Amino acid sequence: MNVPALRSHNAALVLDLLRTAGETGISRLELAERTGLTPQAVSKITARLRAEGLAAEAGHRASTGGKPRTVLRLVPSAAHAVGVHLDRDELTVLLADLAGTAVALRRRPVDLGAGPGPVLDAVTEEVRALLATAPPGGAPLPDGAVLGAGVAMPGPLDHRSGVPGRVTGFPEWAGHPVRDELAARLGLPVVLDKDTNAAALGLALRPAAPGSFAYVHLGTGLGAGLVLGGAPLRGDRTGAGELGHQTVLLDGPPCGCGGRGCLEVLCLAAVARGEPAEAARILGVGAANLVRLLDIDQVLLGGRVVLAAPEAFAAGVREVLAGLGLTTPVGLTTGRDAVAEGAAWLTLAPVFGK
Amino acid sequence: MNVPALRSHNAALVLDLLRTAGETGISRLELAERTGLTPQAVSKITARLRAEGLAAEAGHRASTGGKPRTVLRLVPSAAHAVGVHLDRDELTVLLADLAGTAVALRRRPVDLGAGPGPVLDAVTEEVRALLATAPPGGAPLPDGAVLGAGVAMPGPLDHRSGVPGRVTGFPEWAGHPVRDELAARLGLPVVLDKDTNAAALGLALRPAAPGSFAYVHLGTGLGAGLVLGGAPLRGDRTGAGELGHQTVLLDGPPCGCGGRGCLEVLCLAAVARGEPAEAARILGVGAANLVRLLDIDQVLLGGRVVLAAPEAFAAGVREVLAGLGLTTPVGLTTGRDAVAEGAAWLTLAPVFGK
DNA sequence: GCACTTCGGCAACAGCGTTGCTTAAGTGGC
DNA sequence: GCCACTTAAGCAACGCTGTTGCCGAAGTGC
Numbered sequence: 001m002n003v004p005a006l007r008s009h010n011a012a013l014v015l016d017l018l019r020t021a022g023e024t025g026i027s028r029l030e031l032a033e034r035t036g037l038t039p040q041a042v043s044k045i046t047a048r049l050r051a052e053g054l055a056a057e058a059g060h061r062a063s064t065g066g067k068p069r070t071v072l073r074l075v076p077s078a079a080h081a082v083g084v085h086l087d088r089d090e091l092t093v094l095l096a097d098l099a100g101t102a103v104a105l106r107r108r109p110v111d112l113g114a115g116p117g118p119v120l121d122a123v124t125e126e127v128r129a130l131l132a133t134a135p136p137g138g139a140p141l142p143d144g145a146v147l148g149a150g151v152a153m154p155g156p157l158d159h160r161s162g163v164p165g166r167v168t169g170f171p172e173w174a175g176h177p178v179r180d181e182l183a184a185r186l187g188l189p190v191v192l193d194k195d196t197n198a199a200a201l202g203l204a205l206r207p208a209a210p211g212s213f214a215y216v217h218l219g220t221g222l223g224a225g226l227v228l229g230g231a232p233l234r235g236d237r238t239g240a241g242e243l244g245h246q247t248v249l250l251d252g253p254p255c256g257c258g259g260r261g262c263l264e265v266l267c268l269a270a271v272a273r274g275e276p277a278e279a280a281r282i283l284g285v286g287a288a289n290l291v292r293l294l295d296i297d298q299v300l301l302g303g304r305v306v307l308a309a310p311e312a313f314a315a316g317v318r319e320v321l322a323g324l325g326l327t328t329p330v331g332l333t334t335g336r337d338a339v340a341e342g343a344a345w346l347t348l349a350p351v352f353g354k
Numbered sequence: 355m356n357v358p359a360l361r362s363h364n365a366a367l368v369l370d371l372l373r374t375a376g377e378t379g380i381s382r383l384e385l386a387e388r389t390g391l392t393p394q395a396v397s398k399i400t401a402r403l404r405a406e407g408l409a410a411e412a413g414h415r416a417s418t419g420g421k422p423r424t425v426l427r428l429v430p431s432a433a434h435a436v437g438v439h440l441d442r443d444e445l446t447v448l449l450a451d452l453a454g455t456a457v458a459l460r461r462r463p464v465d466l467g468a469g470p471g472p473v474l475d476a477v478t479e480e481v482r483a484l485l486a487t488a489p490p491g492g493a494p495l496p497d498g499a500v501l502g503a504g505v506a507m508p509g510p511l512d513h514r515s516g517v518p519g520r521v522t523g524f525p526e527w528a529g530h531p532v533r534d535e536l537a538a539r540l541g542l543p544v545v546l547d548k549d550t551n552a553a554a555l556g557l558a559l560r561p562a563a564p565g566s567f568a569y570v571h572l573g574t575g576l577g578a579g580l581v582l583g584g585a586p587l588r589g590d591r592t593g594a595g596e597l598g599h600q601t602v603l604l605d606g607p608p609c610g611c612g613g614r615g616c617l618e619v620l621c622l623a624a625v626a627r628g629e630p631a632e633a634a635r636i637l638g639v640g641a642a643n644l645v646r647l648l649d650i651d652q653v654l655l656g657g658r659v660v661l662a663a664p665e666a667f668a669a670g671v672r673e674v675l676a677g678l679g680l681t682t683p684v685g686l687t688t689g690r691d692a693v694a695e696g697a698a699w700l701t702l703a704p705v706f707g708k
Numbered sequence: 709g710c711a712c713t714t715c716g717g718c719a720a721c722a723g724c725g726t727t728g729c730t731t732a733a734g735t736g737g738c
Numbered sequence: 739g740c741c742a743c744t745t746a747a748g749c750a751a752c753g754c755t756g757t758t759g760c761c762g763a764a765g766t767g768c
Contacts, residue, residue: 001367002391002725003755006360010756013355028716037356041756043716060765066714067764212589224647228587235566235649242646247639250603250620258678259642266604285601288613292596293647294580295589324612356756357724364725382747395725397747414734420745421733 010037012353014045018055018074019099019352020207025058027069046072054078054098074099079351082127082149082188083344085195085337086119088112088170088220092337093126095146096344098351100205102337106130112154115172116181123151124185148189150346151182152198152339155223159238162192191346193234195339196241200225201232201349202342203300203333210297214290215333216243218283218313219303222264228294231354248285268305276309280316287317291328302333364391366707368399372409372428373453373706374561379412381423400426408432408452428453433705436481436503436542437698439549439691440473442466442524442574446691447480449500450698452705454559456691460484466508469526470535477505478539502543504700505536506552506693509577513592516546545700547588549693550595554579555586555703556696557654557687564651568644569687570597572637572667573657576618582648585708602639622659630663634670641671645682656687 001009013035017026028046032039049055056075060068076099083102085092089112094105106126110119127149156165162179183190193201200215204227215225222244226233233240244264245257252261253269263286270279287299299317306313310332318330355363367389371380382400386393403409410429414422430453437456439446443466448459460480464473481503510519516533537544547555554569558581569579576598580587587594598618599611606615607623617640624633641653653671660667664686672684 001360001363002395003360003753004725006355006357006724006755009355029714038757039716040718040758041356044756047717063765064714065712065766067716069715226648228582233582233648236651237649239649240647242649245646246643248601248604248615250606250615250636250639252604261602261604282604285604289600289643290647292599293578293594293644294587295591295593295596297590357722358756360755361724383745392726393747394727394749398725401748417734418745419735419743421747423746 009353010035010041011045011049012351014042015049015054015074016352016354018049018072019205021073022099022207023073025071025073027061027071029069031072052078076101079147079348080145081147081344081347082130082186083198083340083342083346084123084127084149084151085198085340085343086110086112086123086151086153087195087339088154091119091122091126092340093123093130094337094340094344095130096341096348098348100202100341100345100348102341102344104130104133105337105340112170112173115170116176116178120178120181120185123182127186146188147351148191148347149182149186150191150193150198150343151178152193152195152343152346153178154221155194155196155238155242157192157194157238159191159193159197159234162190164192189347193343193346194223194225194238194241196223196225197232197234197238198225198342198346199302199333199339200227200241200342202338202345203227204230204232205345205349205352205354212294212296213298213300214243214287214294214296215300215302216283216287216290216306217303218267218301218305222267222283222286222303224290226290226294226296228296243286243290246286246289248282248289271305276312277316279305280313281320283313284317284320287330288320288324288326291321291326292324296328298329298331300331300333302338306332307336363707364389364395365399365403366705368396369403369408369428370706370708372403372426373559375427376453376561377427379425379427381415381425383423385426406432430455432499433501433702434499435501435698435701436484436540437552437694437696437700438477438481438503438505439552439694439697440464440466440477440505440507441549441693442508445473445476445480446694447477447484448691448694448698449484450695450702452702454556454695454699454702456695456698458484458487459691459694466524466527469524470530470532474532474535474539477536481540500542501705502545502701503536503540504552504697505532505544505546506549506697506700507532507546508575509548509550509592509596511546511548511592513545513547513551513588516544518546543701547697547700548577548579548592548595550577550579551586551588551592552579552696552700553656553687553693554581554595554696556692556699557581558584558586559699559703559706559708566648566650567652567654568597568641568648568650569654569656570637570641570644570660571657572621572655572659576621576637576640578644580644580648580650582650597640597644600640600643602636602643625659630666631670633659634667635674637667638671638674641684642674642678642680645675645680646678650682652683652685654685654687656692660686661690 032042058073076097091110094102164173179192224241224243249261255262386396412427430451445464518527533546578595578597603615609616
């Protein structure tokens with residue numbers, strides 16, 4: 001690392017603290033304490049950030065016997081990013097500001113099975129329309145205000161090259177250079193990642209997020225996004241989080257993956273049989289395995305099947321954990337746009353050194 | 355991060371490259387390429403390291419039409435660390451040099467069940483004896499040459515505070531300040547960690563180690579050390595790697611942990627029944643779960659039970675992985691001192707920024 | 709009204725890696 | 739044997755980082 005890299009490292013550190021402070025804001029001295037830098041260094045860094053329009057002063061704290069601290073806040077409108085959630089049957093595109101808040105959103109049905117050509121046409125159209133109209137009622141976005149686009153889709157795929165692998169049931173996507181093609185079409189930097197990873201990233205960057213947690217997604221399939229020590233775990237082949245094909249029943253029913261007794265098969269079979277309590281129990285066993293293996297701080301449940309009966313699933317999972325003496329909190333994700341928001345974070349995160 | 359921190363960061367970066375280059379050595383220009391620093395910066399850094407005695411010039415490369423590159427090497431004898439493996443029935447202490455090579459070793463039987471008092475007496479005695487006699491035939495160690503001691507023992511424990519939890523079958527250790535007491539007795543900085551974590555750390559720091567792997571240990575129990583992206587995963591409660599209590603047989607035989615169908619119970623039962631092939635198959639299922647969930651690059655098997663029939667276990671695990679279409683390499687750890695060597699790395703690793 | 713406390717900017721500074729140049733030490737053509 | 743060329747590595751000057759010392763600004767409380 002060299003001196004310019006040190007500079008941007010520290011700027012990102014300060015920006016991230018401004019971000020997590022949210023609308024409450026944070027003073028220069030608090031920034032100094034949290035970063036370990038001297039107050040004078042923080043003054044210089046925040047002066048640069050203010051000059052760039054990324055931060056602004058916003059009132060004062062109460063005095064404690066001397067000059068009151070000046071509160072600084074992130075300026076969310078200083079930059080934006082596009083988040084694209086390309087699901088099997090639906091396309092969601094949204095524009096997020098620097099704080100990750102969605103300021104505009106478009107949605108339309110798609111069929112992944114139609115292949116990359118027509119689907120990427122649809123993505124391009126929707127993103128262009130999104131940028132042309134957003135923000136609603138505000139001034140049009142100036143040049144350079146959109147940092148890029150993050151695209152989340154079902155795995156398997158390779159996040160480094162931005163190329164999908166053999167998506168189950170959608171063979172025409174395998175090997176298609178989705179990231180590079182979209183980058184060329186949109187004229188923006190594009191990042192591609194698995195849907196569960198994007199959702200987990202978005203959850204990890206919430207101000208009160210625990211350091212390590214698992215986002216367990218039960219929808220058309222079963223997958224997880226793992227966040228360990230604040231960072232999403234992807235693995236070299238973007239394969240991490242394949243919770244659905246964990247063997248939890250030796251010599252159990254066969255699965256299309258070649259294995260037997262896979263968590264996904266058992267859990268979805270219970271759902272199909274109309275036994276939600278059993279599905280929740282099986283999901284709980286999978287969650288307990290995660291908690292014990294990875295020593296995580298929290299389990300977050302999401303996905304269509306879970307959100308159809310959220311409290312029942314949460315209670316079922318909690319019961320399994322409690323039965324093993326685990327006190328790990330079990331939460332629920334809200335809203336259907338978690339993946340699209342996380343996709344926007346794929347582009348925003350580097351600004352904050354994440 | 356401030357300027358002095360930047361300096362030591364880069365020094366650690368260079369030291370780590372010198373370490374992984376081993377006896378082959380590495381030239382200044384190669385260091386510059388690998389670190390991204392300019393050759394001149396590398397020259398300054400290596401000059402400081404040479405002045406401190408941590409690095410030395412060692413010959414030249416063949417010329418490629420100009421001045422031949424000067425080869426630099428780590429000076430392993432520049433510093434040492436103590437590694438302590440405190441197992442249920444045996445105590446191993448060794449002295450490792452800066453390259454992690456054991457230069458002296460002592461071993462004696464102990465009984466963890468005797469409680470912290472007599473056992474820590476034994477540790478103190480053995481470490482003192484080790485330092486008094488080592489290195490054999492060489493000059494006595496100068497002051498400050500021993501950076502500290504790493505202690506590895508069976509979990510559960512808290513690596514941050516250096517205090518064991520309720521070790522199964524050894525309740526008198528729970529809450530005993532092992533790290534602080536040993537630090538006071540030895541007059542050295544002490545780091546405490548789980549045996550599997552220490553072994554995994556040592557394996558992770560071998561020059562050719564993959565970025566992500568699992569060290570699966572089958573001995574008196576079943577545990578794993580997880581290395582993800584080059585760094586051991588410990589978790590906030592040092593609980594990561596609890597592979598033994600993964601449920602792999604829903605509603606299977608009960609386990610002392612409160613669960614059912616735990617991998618450890620099934621695997622050890624197969625061993626006890628004299629069915630090593632079945633034990634290997636079960637272990638393979640556990641390994642496959644790890645590979646799929648974490649997208650790791652390699653599985654390394656170790657522990658007394660495995661090492662009693664190493665090739666049979668490796669073959670059995672490979673077969674399960676292959677049956678699932680996984681080509682992840684399965685290796686074996688050699689030698690009974692892997693944990694003690696890893697324990698020494700607990701102290702050495704920070705020198706190299708690890 | 710004044711002493712005191714606390715915050716934050718100005719100016720000078722030490723030290724980082726970088727740049728431009730020089731010297732050292734080889735190869736290979738003639 | 740000489741010389742042009744190539745490559746490696748150190749010296750000196752430099753830009754820029756965060757730090758230190760100091761001072762004015764802006765509050766509180768006797």
